[in-house]
Amino acid sequence: MIHPRTLRVDYDKTTKVLCVVGSELNVNLNRSAPPGSKFFSVKCTSSVQYSISPLPQETSHLAPTPLNGNSLLLISMSHASHSENDSKLSVWYYGENKEVLGKALLHLTAVEISLDVDADRDGVVEKNNPNKGSWKWGCNGHGAVLLVNCDSERTYWKKPDNEQDAVSRVSDLKDMSVMVLRTRGPTKLPEGYKLTMHISQGDAESIRVFRSRSNDPVKNSLSERFFYKYFVKDYPLVLSSEVLSQEVPYIGGAAEMDFYVEGLRFPDKDFDGLISINLSLLEPISAGLPETPIFTDKVVFRVAPWIMTPNTLEPVEVFVCSTSDNYQFLKGMKNLVAKSGYKLKICHEYLNRGDRWMQDELEFGYIDSPHQRFPVVLDSPRDGKLQDFPYNELLGPDFGYVTRVAERKDVSSLDSFGNLEVSPAVTVNGKNYPLGRILIGVAFPTATKGRNMTKVVQDFLWAQKVQEPIALFSDWLLVGHIDEFMTFVPAPDRKGFRLLLASPDAAYKLFRGLQRDGHGQAKLFEGVEDEDPISVDKILADDSLQAENNYVQSCIDWNRDVLKRELGLDDEDIIDLPILFKLEGEEEDEYRAAAYYPDMVNMIVLGKNLGIPKPFGPKVNGRCALEAEMCSLMEGLGLSCTFIDDFASYHKLLGEVHCGSNVRREPFDFKWWNLEV
Incomplete structure (x- = not known):
């Protein structure tokens, strides 16, 4: 240039x-x-x-x-x-x-002066890349990547590294992007000339820049350079919200000086993620007058987005809570996770304080760059008694933390993260979504007083850009979470997955088939403590329950159409699960639905093993007909069903297996910066 x-x-x-x-x-x-x-x-x-x-x-x-x-x-x-x-x-x-x-x-x-970054995104800071001053998406794109430094090198008295006043440990530098000042020329600049690095006030809210003292011209001895490269705990701060411009050393001869750029915040409604850093050579005019810039070099970074992981990715760790009353659930989960070969992390009662809803408190994701990648937990604004768990127990070295704070009056049940999911990779009308699409539940578009996910969370999710969100209608549910009527499971054919939807129609079809075959007296809830068994005949004779489920089916069908359109699905990509609901509420306009028996769609997916709420359905020839149907539907995909008793400890409290668990998964192989936006 x-x-x-x-x-x-x-x-x-x-x-x-x-x-x-x-x-x-x-x-x-x-x-x-x-x-x-x-x-x-x-x-x-x-x-x-x-x-x-x-x-x-x-x-x-x-x-x-x-x-x-x-x-x-x-x-x-x-x-x-x-x-x-x-x-x-x-x-x-x-x-x-x-x-x-x-x-x-x-x-x-x-x-020779150049400010250099990894503009071709190969993990190496090349010299004077002609595209270093701009950003372009795609596999043939360019522009450097910056991570939000939201993990914590400290494990005690910790807080995210980007909230620390300085670089406290050299190991923290691996989370930052390297920027190199390369110079060649005389041993010193002519009298009065100087180099300055500078950023805009707007960008200063989003980054900090540190440099390594090992390159200082005053650090000449080998021992001094070694010390500052490997052991110093305080790398000098060059740029921040308080320091927009600072002189940087010119090193004579052929030399390089390393700088470390730290992201402070994720893309959001008021921040598109793009950052510019400038280096200027200033010329003196006369004593007492300001210098003037005679040369400026610019580099551009884009802050890496927070990325969610779908059920089709490989699990790493499973998280559940231990409470005084969930022994049966915990036993089933331990067996399932052990059989599947993954790690199980149990949050004990002294930490969860009786809050068992691990799914609702947090969502696991990750951030990625050519030089570093680590998981990042998104903390929900629901703030139940588990509210301290993501920060106190997950934040640490190479494990980041982010949250969005909302006004308490704006937070509803829809802000729990059972209401936040992501699809596997899809192609829709020729447009690729290799990282899938985020799914959230909101009020129906015509609702005047419905519940919605709070705006600060929605704005955050939209701003990440790489998993374009889809809004579903979930306010018809009493709890209001999309995981009550849908999930994804891996599949060996078609698109590599199936969308599972709760379906009252499928349940009534199953029960009518039982009645036709002479099993109308078979009963649901047999053997369940404090629950009155009810026969298939009685369920089918309940016109009010039928009407309620017709309404529920219409709500699910509305979402079915949205999901087919927005994810590019055919009916062959969808499996209907036999699940009934019941409406609760005192007034007609306040009726909302909850699962009539344990909601089998609200499952945990661990590779080819599914942990499904045990439905306690009518038994035929000694086997639960609902379990048999579920196994028949899933085993055709090569999936194994394990039924977990969550009736007393979760179902009766309006949640199920998925609500009470969470899974951290491996990242996508696809690199987000190669996305064609």
Whole structure:
């Protein structure tokens, strides 16, 4: 990239000029010429290149060139100087009769300066990439990636590293993006010149820049450099919200200085994620007057988005709570996780304080860059008694934390993260979503007083850009979470997954088939403590329950149509699960639905193993008909069903297996910056 710069020169004077390799000095020859000048000629040492614009008509190379009002002298230097003022250029001015009227002499010093980042996103900071000053999405795109430094190197008295006053441990640098200042030239800059790094006030809210003292020109000994590279705990802060501009050292000869750029916040409604950092070479004018910039280099970063992980990705850890009454549930979960070969993390009652809803308190995701990747937990604004768990127990080295704080009056049940899911990768009408699409539940579009996920969370999710959200209708549910009527499971064919939907129609079809086959007296809830068994015949004879489930089915069908359209699904990609609901509420406009028996769609997916709420359905030939149907539907996909008793400890409290568990999963193989946006 050519950086043109206008240069003023005076005849009969010697002008000392600092020139940056890759820049071009433009001299208006007419403006600097003595009165009466008609011709000029140029002489220079071999290290200087020049041209004249507009090109003069052909004349003898020994003859002076005619001077006109537009004559420009374009000067450049191809390599750095070894010493100050080691290159020369002179401009001779002549009158009408070719007599000498004056001479302008330039003493030139050339330096190479570049501020460099990993603009091609391969993990290496290359030199002077021509695309380092802009961002472009896609596999052929460019622009450096910056992580929000939201983990904590400390495990005691901890807080996220981006809230620390300084770099407390050298290990924290791996979470930052390296930026390199490369210089070549004399041992020092000419008197009065200096380098400054600067950012805008807006960008200063989103980043900090540190540098390594190991590159300081005053740290000359090998032992000093080794100490500052590997053991120093306090890397100097260069730029922050309090310091928008700061002089940085120029190191003579051929040298590099490392800087470390730290992201402070994620993209959001008021922040598109793009950051610019500038390096300027300042020239002194006169004592007491400000310096002026004669060269500026710019680099651009984009802050990495927070990315959710769908059920189809490989599990790493399973999280559940232990409470005084969930022994049966916990036993089933332990067996399932052990069989599946994953880690189980139990949050004990002294930590959860009786709050068992692990899914609702947090959502696992991750952030990624070419040089570093780590999980990040998103803390829900629901703030139940589990509210301290994500921060106190998960935040740590290489485990980040982020939250969005809402006004308490704005927070509803829809802000629990059973109401936040993400699809597997999909293609919709030719558009690829290789990281899937986020799904949230909101009020029906025509509702005047419905519940919605709070705006600060929705804004955050939309701003991440790489998993474009889809709004579903979930306010018809008593709890209001989309995991009460839908989930995804892996599949060996078609799109690599199936969407599972709760379906009252499928339940009634199953029960009518039982009745037709002479099993109308088979009962639900047999053997369940404090629950009255009810026969298939009685359920089918309940016209009120049928009407309620017709309403529920219409709500689910509305979502079915949205999901088919927004995820590019066909009916063959969807499996209907036999689940009934019941409406609760005192007034008609306040009726909302809850599962009639344990909601089998509210499951945990661990690879090919599914942990499903045990439905306690009618038994036929000694086997639960609902379990048999579920197994039949899932085993065709190569999935194994394990039924977990959560009736007393979760179902009766309006939740199920998925509500009471959470899974941290491996990240996508796809790199978000390769997305075509």
